[in-house]
Amino acid sequence: HKPTYKNANFPTDGEGRTYHLGTKEGEVAPRILSVGSVSRALLLSKLLDPPTSGRPLFQRTSSRGFLTITGRYEGEPVSIVSTHMGQPNMDFVVRENRAIVRGQMAIVRLGTCGAVQRPAKLGDLLIAAHGSIAIRRDPDYWTLMDGRESLFRASNGASRNGTANGTASTNGSGGAATSGGFTGRKPYMTSLPVPANSQLAALLAAEAAQVVGPDRVVEGLNASADSFYSSQGRTGSDFDDRNECLLADLVAAHPDLVSLEMETFQLLDLARCTKGSIKAIGMCVALAERYSNAFLEYHKLEELEISGGTAALRALVHVSLDGPSEAEAETLK
Ligand code: R1P
Numbered sequence: 001h002k003p004t005y006k007n008a009n010f011p012t013d014g015e016g017r018t019y020h021l022g023t024k025e026g027e028v029a030p031r032i033l034s035v036g037s038v039s040r041a042l043l044l045s046k047l048l049d050p051p052t053s054g055r056p057l058f059q060r061t062s063s064r065g066f067l068t069i070t071g072r073y074e075g076e077p078v079s080i081v082s083t084h085m086g087q088p089n090m091d092f093v094v095r096e097n098r099a100i101v102r103g104q105m106a107i108v109r110l111g112t113c114g115a116v117q118r119p120a121k122l123g124d125l126l127i128a129a130h131g132s133i134a135i136r137r138d139p140d141y142w143t144l145m146d147g148r149e150s151l152f153r154a155s156n157g158a159s160r161n162g163t164a165n166g167t168a169s170t171n172g173s174g175g176a177a178t179s180g181g182f183t184g185r186k187p188y189m190t191s192l193p194v195p196a197n198s199q200l201a202a203l204l205a206a207e208a209a210q211v212v213g214p215d216r217v218v219e220g221l222n223a224s225a226d227s228f229y230s231s232q233g234r235t236g237s238d239f240d241d242r243n244e245c246l247l248a249d250l251v252a253a254h255p256d257l258v259s260l261e262m263e264t265f266q267l268l269d270l271a272r273c274t275k276g277s278i279k280a281i282g283m284c285v286a287l288a289e290r291y292s293n294a295f296l297e298y299h300k301l302e303e304l305e306i307s308g309g310t311a312a313l314r315a316l317v318h319v320s321l322d323g324p325s326e327a328e329a330e331t332l333k
């Protein structure tokens, strides 16, 4: 059975289900834990209050693979949503949930990330208490670099007579620097920071310190990149990425930068744009140490996800939200 969608501006089906997440009003709580994978959502759903026969956990997987689980934590309705990876997926999660939940919302992201510099270390919980910046690869850098080359060739008559030979020029591609290049443009753009919700950040930091100990919790600035590779400063020979200096430049420009991942900026940016109707924060398990090149042994991850998930759920149910939400509470009963 294929649903029919109405309203190209914000498609919903005949039951009012959103286009990508496939949930409708009454199925999602105002307190949401957003996680990167279905397996993390299922793992953390075990932390929810045990379902009773009259009140089983709500669970739905959309046609696009987004899993939503709604239950209670310490008696309070919460939803766990698998968000997948990257900015567009976080955009679906925030916008489509905002459309079907009434009243103020709180969203905590629990992800994994790279630890950019000390004191953040492998296995720590890194909280984006100072907000987040976006790092984006700027394709125009490469386009304009090529444009400059062909302009140069054209002015030498080479491209007109079909014997283009840019490599012979004294001003060819070999002259493009990793920062600035031909155009003064940089290969990667870095945004200004967007803030996290300070109340949620403080609650989360306190809960995380209680769960894992204060020496395993680091608060600072987060950076969300549009790639796991190029715009996170991972290098290789298959692509002309011009990113060798990226990590060092980031650390120099942002001494409080601790975590590097792919979604927190979008969450905080959208929350900011709701003018207060969403309180948001991100926390990540440090899976990689970018300064030492160490990567966490994967079997240790589950325990850290459970610790982070416990802290996140506690913060979510303790943060104050403006009602109504009597209607909400009614439908989630
Ligand atoms: C990349 O491997 C993924 O891991 C991080 C990044 O943000 C990206 O989504 O977070 P999650 O573990 O939450 O997916």
Ligand code: URA
Pocket: 112, 113, 114, 115, 228, 232, 260, 261, 262, 287, 288
């Ligand atoms: N996720 C990321 O996006 N980057 C890392 O280095 C580790 C996890």
